[in-house]
Amino acid sequence: MKALLSLSRFIDRLTEGLGRLVYWLVLAAALISCGNAVVRYVLNTSSNAWLELQWYLFSAIFLLCAGYALLHNAHVRIDVISSRLSKRAVIWIDILGTLFFLFPMAILILWLSWPVFVNAYVHDEMSTNAGGLKVWPGRLLLPVGFFFLILQGVSELIKRVAFLMGLIPDPTETHEISAEEQLALDLLKERGELT
Numbered sequence: 317m318k319a320l321l322s323l324s325r326f327i328d329r330l331t332e333g334l335g336r337l338v339y340w341l342v343l344a345a346a347l348i349s350c351g352n353a354v355v356r357y358v359l360n361t362s363s364n365a366w367l368e369l370q371w372y373l374f375s376a377i378f379l380l381c382a383g384y385a386l387l388h389n390a391h392v393r394i395d396v397i398s399s400r401l402s403k404r405a406v407i408w409i410d411i412l413g414t415l416f417f418l419f420p421m422a423i424l425i426l427w428l429s430w431p432v433f434v435n436a437y438v439h440d441e442m443s444t445n446a447g448g449l450k451v452w453p454g455r456l457l458l459p460v461g462f463f464f465l466i467l468q469g470v471s472e473l474i475k476r477v478a479f480l481m482g483l484i485p486d487p488t489e490t491h492e493i494s495a496e497e498q499l500a501l502d503l504l505k506e507r508g509e510l511t
Contacts, residue, residue: 317483320474327471328387334464335384338377345373364445372454379461383468389488403486407476410488414476418469422462429458 348370356362385391398406433455435441441451475487493501504510 317478317481321478321484324471324474324478327467331383331387331464331468331471335381335387338380338384341373341377345370345377348373364443364447365449368443368445368449368454372449372457375454375457376461379457380464382461383464386465386468386472403488404480406488407479407486411473411476411480414469414473419466422466422469426459426462426466429455429462433459 348366352362352366352370355366398409401409433452436452436455443449443451472487475484478484479487501510
């Protein structure tokens, strides 16, 4: 189990690094979106390539950060039910959900999307929009994103099994504070209400 926990830590570091790298795509997408709007309304011109680049960036953010959201336990949960269950029951639900829902869905999408990417790459497929971009980079995001989601799913599965074996503390507990909580703490310190 020690080797599996080392693998889990490696996957977590990889996912964390990818998530922090993809943060910058949010800024790029916002700047491109603003630039498109300014050019369209001020200069009365437009480019399909820039619009499609926005779509690619949005897709990259969504697909490449799915594993990051799983790592930080930020996916949607039905707290009305899980809040009434014991911690072990919630962990078992996570394990079964990963094995019977996350893995089959992610593996199927990865499997089905790979030939679509290969076809677009081999045929050098272009957008049907005038002045559009090549299609294959956008198509590549789907299998790559689901590959990283599967990897993070493996890590989460390892951590939950290790928790049930009593080897690690609860992997669902977050010890990080949100940006809003940090801001509140900083304001309290500034006012001298917190030391």
